[in-house]
Amino acid sequence: MSTLNGKTALVTGGSRGIGRATCRRLAAEGALVAVHYGSDDAAAKGTLAEIEAAGGRAFPIKARLGGEGDTDTVIAALESGLREHTGRAHLDVLVNNAALGGPPYEDRSGFDELFAVNVRAPYFLTLGALPLMGSGGRVINIGSAVTRIALPGELAYAMTKAAIETLTRNAANELGARGITINTVNPGPTRTDRTAAFMDLPQVQEAVAASQALERVGRPSDIADVVAFLAADNSRWLTANVIDASGGSYLGPKRLG
Incomplete structure (x- = not known):
């Protein structure tokens, strides 16, 4: 039985990787999915095609996050798309997935962009989505295990994901009275199209397994x-x-002696 029949969802960064898998999964459960993406039209079309080929429903929202008016653009497009497909602007599920990663951010402009996309955007997207939600609404943030595991070169990125965890805990206390839940999911090492070249290396797979x-x-x-x-x-x-x-990353020594 599909668990999300009649529900609507917005997934940011939905054209690739974890975002694409999430869009496909929610659509498979019966949700109408708004697939947000920043610039890769071909990847977004691929996500939509996969959803529709499996019998699901989805529509795209193109908007680059990190600049002025970014979240307003997303919310306006979301409302328009929901009305077109369902006759009303009601949202059941928001998945804040879009984020920047990459090398250490040693300059101010890169640091500011990182926080604009990874922290400011999900904060204001959540605020913008709440008027469209009723009791039973869900906000789901994609965080990272780097808030628990200190990895070289991940300091600024880890700081943004720590902010998302703080957003989750504090917002939950305010949203509970409306029957809306908010949780964060922290992935560990994950093979996506962007990380495949690295994750497919035998030595990397051995290190992860260990x-x-x-x-x-x-x-x-x-x-x-x-x-x-x-x-x-x-x-x-x-x-x-x-x-x-x-998958239980870095829990401690697996064997002694």
Whole structure:
């Protein structure tokens, strides 16, 4: 039985990787999915084609995050798309997935852009989406295990994801009275189209296996399945949680002696 029949969802950064897997999974559960993306038209069309080929429903929203008016553009396009497809501007699920990563940010402009996309955008997207939500609404943030695991070169990125965890806990306390839940899902090492060249290296796979309880590199579908659970009614009593979906990364020594 589909768990999201009649529901609507917005997934930011939905054209690739974890975002694409999440869009596909929510659509497979019956949701109408707004697939947000920044600039890659071909990737977005690919996501939409996969959803429609599987019998799902979706529509695109193109808007680059990080600049002035970015979240207003997304919300306006979302409202328009929802009215076109359902006759009303009602949102059930918001997945704040879009984020920048990459090398260390040693200059101010790169640092500011990182926080604009990874922190400011989900904050204001959440605020903009709340008027469209009713009781039973879900906000799901995609964080990262780097808030728990200190990795070289990830300081600024980890700071942005720590902010998302703080957003989750504080917003949950305010949104509970409206029957809206908010949780964060923290992936660990995950193979996406962008990380495949690195994650497919035998030495990297060996290192990941040696450092995780579940001895393999993660897949986008591993994260999408957790998001789908949080989006459905079975998660109704969960809020303010940071869920480690890393396969048990860096839990400590696996064997002694």
